[in-house]
Amino acid sequence: MRMNSLRAAVLALCCVAGQGAQAQLFGDDQARQAILDLRQRFDQSIAAQNRLVEENAQMRRSMLDLQQQIESLRGDLARSRGQEEQLTRDISELKKAQVESQRALDERVRKIETAPGIGAEAGNGNGTMPLPGEGSANEKQDYEAALAQFRAGDFTGAQSGFASFIKRYPRSALAPSALLWLGNAQYATRNYKEAITNFRSLLTAAPNHQRAPEAMLSIANCQIELKDTRAARATLESLLKTYPQSEAAQAGKERLARLK
Incomplete structure (x- = not known):
């Protein structure tokens, strides 16, 4: 009886000890898993934080x-x-x-038209054209038509008009003036070389013409535009020597001073 009670007590004690060991083992596994889960969440949090830092x-x-x-x-x-x-x-x-250029051009035209002797270019000296026949009337009409184009700023049309006039009336008393205006129209369109040719034609055909000094000054202006300073200086010096009393010579003197 007593032996049976002892056996029962030992068996009960072993059961209790086994249950304790099993409980201890189960508790360690849960702790490890909890630590692993915590570490995983921590790593994920660090990764997320790093991504935020990089995105920022x-x-x-x-x-x-x-x-x-x-x-x-x-x-x-x-x-x-x-x-x-x-x-x-x-x-x-x-x-x-x-505007200033147009004003200067208008003033230049006005001075030329009102200068003494402008009417004498037609041949009679009193401001009117001679009337030997219909040809003289045609000359004046063609000349005035070309001049009107120049006044209107149609320099290309004026070139055609004056060139046609010179070709049709090479012996006209208005031919030297037509050459001057032709050169001026070419100067306005920057056709400096042909302008020089026509200004020189005026000087060759009528060196004593009242527009000759202006033609020589215009040659110098063209040479200045062409950057040929040496030629321009020589032309201006010739102007002062050949036509010393002309208005063109006074303007040429000022230009010559600026070239030096």
């Missing part, structure tokens, strides 16, 4: 690039506005120069 850095770089682009666009806009303002000023100056 990338965003900052993008914002910096965008800011630089904005500054570049602002600079381009400022330069564009500056160029636009400069262009506006240049256009304004060009318009002023054009």
Whole structure:
């Protein structure tokens, strides 16, 4: 009886010990798994944080690039506005120069038309054309038509008109003046070499003509435009020597001083 009780007690004790060991083993496995889960969540959190840091850095770089682009666009806009303002000023100056050039041209035409002897170019000295026949009337009409084109600023048309006049009336008293206006029209269209040819034709055909000094001055102007300073200086010196009392000589003297 007593032996059976002892056996039962030992068996019960072994069961309790086995249950304790099993409980201990189960608790360690759960702790390990909890640690592994915690570590995994920690690693994931670190990875997520690193991604956020990288995304933030990338965003900052993008914002910096965008800011630089904005500054570049602002600079381009400022330069564009500056160029636009400069262009506006240049256009304004060009318009002023054009008006002044037209005014100077009108004044030049007026002086030539009102100068003494302008009527005598037709041959009678009293401001009217001679009337030997219909040809003289045609000469004046053709000359005035070409001159009207010049006044209107149609320099190409004026060149054709005066060239045609010279060809049709080579012996006309108006031919030297036609040569002068032809050269002036060519000068206006920057056809400097042909203008020089016609101004020289005037000097050759009528060296004592009242427009001869002006023709020589115009030759010098063409040479200046052609950057032939040496030739221009020689022409101006010849002008002062040949026609010292002319208005053209006075203008030539000033130009010669500027060339030196």
